[in-house]
Amino acid sequence: MTRSLPGERSVFGPRAARLGLYAFLFASAAFFLLPLLLVISNSLKPMEEIRQGNLLALPVKPTFDAWLTAWKSACTGLECGGVRPGLWNSIKITVPAVVISTLAGALNGYALAQWKSRHANLIMLLVMVGLFIPYQAMLYPTVKILSSxxxxxxxxxxxxxxxxxxxxxxxxxxRNFYVGVPEEISRAARMEGASFLRTFRSVILPLSTNILVVVAILQFTGIWNDYLLGLIFAGNDNLPMTVQLTNIVNNARGSASPNVNMAAAVITAIPTLIVYFLSGRYFVRGIAAGAVKG
Incomplete structure (x- = not known):
């Protein structure tokens, strides 16, 4: 048995650390991906295989019939149009809500970062209070205000x-992002005669690509996956996909079709996956740049 001398670097140290890191990453990926793979696998099974009860088995005769049913003919109550009507409703709701909330948040954050006053800290405290109040507690006042x-x-x-x-x-x-932006940038723009809004639009926003993508992705995910607010405030003509999905799963007409339910769940999740795949590198850059630091 050999012993390492003091100061001698072990050959197996970095390799063991790397293997441990890979094992942790593999276990984390499996933890999050296995449920998704299980749902996709069962959505590709016909009902004959589903009735056999082995949900962990791969499909013997994969078919997209459950996907077609979930998309255009699954019953969501009295109507049997699948989740297709909810797709356009979700897009109409999510896109403008994401754009408006992201740009308004950027303007508010920049104003609070530039406002060197104790009142700015008080307003930021009130904003954080609003952040941590569960919106379920504000549903009734919101209903009354919108009704009026x-x-x-x-x-x-x-x-x-x-x-x-x-x-x-x-x-x-x-606000946390703009606090880290050098003040000399805004000061130079003001010295050139630019107004607050002109500085924000022409100087600050071009520097905010990473944080804009991070916030937009987070907002898109939250709004697209929302169920409660869509159910209460959207109305029957504007129900999003999440409400349509719940109606399909809870539909009492006919026999239960787990493969159709799982296919509808995957179809509902596809837009968020596309957004992450298309803008994932910007999201990582924003995180690495401290876009969500506390």
Missing amino acids: LSLFRTYSGIILVHVVYGLPYTTLLF
């Missing part, structure tokens, strides 16, 4: 709700 404005269960009302509930979160993220 004739916006309850309307397209404009559900967008307004998502924007207002998302502003504390986006403001906090942007």
Whole structure:
């Protein structure tokens, strides 16, 4: 048995650490991916295989029939149109809500970062209070306010709700990011005669690509996956995909079809996966640059 001399570097140290890191990453990936793979696998099975009860087995005769049923003919109550109507509703709700809440949060965050006053810290404290209050506690007052404005269960009302509930979160993220931006940049723009809004639009926003993508992705995920607010405030003509998915799963007409339910769940999740794949590198850059630091 040989012993390492003091100061001698062990040959197996870095290799063991690397193997341990790979093992941890593999276990973490498996923990999050196995449920998704299980859902996809069972969505590709016909009902004959589902009835055999072995949900962990791979499909013997994979088919996309359950996907087609979930997309265009699954019953969501009295109507049997699948999740297809909810896709366009979710897009109409999510895109403007993400754009408005992200840009408004950026403007608020930049203003609070530039405002060197104790009042700015007080307002930031109030923003954080609004961030940590569960929105379930504000549902009834929100319903009363929207009803008085004739916006309850309307397209404009559900967008307004998502924007207002998302502003504390986006403001906090942007404010933390803009605090780290050198003040000389804004000062130089003001010396050139640029106004506050001109400085924000022409100087600050071009420097904020990473944080804009981070906030937009987080907002998109939260709004797209929302169920409760869409159910209460969207109205019957604007129900998002998540509500359609729940109606399919809880539908009492006919026999239960787990493969159709799982296919509908995967279809509902595809847009968020596409967004992450297309903008993932910017998201990582934003995290690495401290976009979500506390």
